[in-house]
Amino acid sequence: xxxxxxxxxxxxxxxxxxxxxxxxxxxxxxxxxxxxxxxxxxxxxxxxxxxxxxxxxxxxxxxxxxxxxxxxxxxxxxxxxxxxxxxxxxxxxxxxxxxxxxxxxxxxxxxxxxxxxxxxxxxxxxxxxxxxxxxxxxxxxxxxxxxxxxxxxxxxxxxxxxxxxxxxxxxxxxxxxxxxxxxxxxxxxxxxxxxxxxxxxxxxxxxxxxxxxxxxxxxxxxxxxxxxxxxxxxxxxxxxxxxxxxxxxxxxxxxxxxxxxxxxxxxxxxxxxxxxxxxxxxxxxxxxxxxxxxxxxxxxxxxxxxxxxxxxxxxxx
Amino acid sequence: xxxxxxxxxxxxxxxxxxxxxxxxxxxxxxxxxxxxxxxxxxxxxxxxxxxxxx
Numbered sequence: 414x415x416x417x418x419x420x421x422x423x424x425x426x427x428x429x430x431x432x433x434x435x436x437x438x439x440x441x442x443x444x445x446x447x448x449x450x451x452x453x454x455x456x457x458x459x460x461x462x463x464x465x466x467x468x469x470x471x472x473x474x475x476x477x478x479x480x481x482x483x484x485x486x487x488x489x490x491x492x493x494x495x496x497x498x499x500x501x502x503x504x505x506x507x508x509x510x511x512x513x514x515x516x517x518x519x520x521x522x523x524x525x526x527x528x529x530x531x532x533x534x535x536x537x538x539x540x541x542x543x544x545x546x547x548x549x550x551x552x553x554x555x556x557x558x559x560x561x562x563x564x565x566x567x568x569x570x571x572x573x574x575x576x577x578x579x580x581x582x583x584x585x586x587x588x589x590x591x592x593x594x595x596x597x598x599x600x601x602x603x604x605x606x607x608x609x610x611x612x613x614x615x616x617x618x619x620x621x622x623x624x625x626x627x628x629x630x631x632x633x634x635x636x637x638x639x640x641x642x643x644x645x646x647x648x649x650x651x652x653x654x655x656x657x658x659x660x661x662x663x664x665x666x667x668x669x670x671x672x673x674x675x676x677x678x679x680x681x682x683x684x685x686x687x688x689x690x691x692x693x694x695x696x697x698x699x700x701x702x703x704x705x706x707x708x709x710x711x712x713x714x715x716x717x718x719x720x721x722x723x724x725x726x727x728x729x730x
Numbered sequence: 731x732x733x734x735x736x737x738x739x740x741x742x743x744x745x746x747x748x749x750x751x752x753x754x755x756x757x758x759x760x761x762x763x764x765x766x767x768x769x770x771x772x773x774x775x776x777x778x779x780x781x782x783x784x
Binding site: 429430434435436437438441469471472475478534537538 | 736737738739741742745748749751752755766769770772773774
């Protein structure tokens with residue numbers, strides 16, 4: 414990370430400095446990437462409800478909170494490390510560190526304290542398998558993805574997607590003390606969903622990523638290859654999303670949503686493949702990006718409704 | 731430790747207000763942690779932990 418590009422990193426000798434002048438409480442909260450935290454809580458909760466076993470609601474609630482805090486801590490460490498590239502991209506330039514509202518060393522301390530604290534409390538509350546998986550997720554996102562893969566390879570978000578896919582696995586470990594096929598299938602769905610989701614955005618923001626020097630797929634392999642790969646991954650994702658039905662933990666509601674959603678994803682990916690220029694290209698890519706979020710949300714919401722609210726109706730005898 | 735060449739200035743009123751808000755947030759977080767550990771203890775050991783003979 415290039416500290417010299419940050420206005421607040423090191424005070425110049427000539428300028429007066431106030432060591433206690435930290436950021437606003439909202440800035441520290443923003444470091445935790447709250448929208449990502451909400452997604453993590455949601456997917457971890459689904460991992461919990463599809464699991465066999467029982468823990469007290471207090472333990473489950475505290476565990477969920479710690480999974481969210483751990484995810485937030487890894488987001489904070491990511492923002493600390495990526496502050497130099499965040500500063501040159503319009504989408505991220507207003508984040509607390511590049512905007513000068515929080516010093517990098519404060520963000521680093523904040524992220525480390527929350528990382529260690531969340532892992533220890535999850536271990537005490539639930540079990541050490543869940544805590545170990547949370548620790549692995551934080552290290553994978555903050556070190557393997559942020560510090561290494563993101564700036565090194567066009568497969569950055571493919572491999573890095575594992576970090577975002579792990580919360581259901583941690584959720585299952587909390588409830589059953591083990592990792593079962595249910596959460597591994599959910600892991601696989603999020604893992605395969607990640608590349609077409611991010612590459613759709615990367616097609617539109619290719620210039621921004623190039624400016625920041627990040628080797629996203631459209632910048633390295635070109636837009637045409639990226640569009641084809643979006644279709645390939647979507648062809649994998651659509652049948653994979655039906656695996657919960659085949660394994661018996663996805664019911665009728667889930668099956669209908671997975672089938673229609675999968676067809677929708679395929680239709681959007683074909684639109685991305687066909688529209689290669691101008692406003693139509695941008696519209697198709699952003700349509701795919703937005704629909705992919707809705708698609709994943711509906712898949713997990715269906716499982717939550719079926720398992721958590723008793724709406725489960727088996728598809729297979 | 732700060733480089734002695736760097737001049738330290740007092741906080742502006744706005745920075746003072748931000749620091750006060752941070753202090754309140756830290757106090758609330760510590761209070762929440764106390765409650766969390768209390769709830770965790772009761773959930774793990776059961777309510778009987780409160781009625782043990784001394």
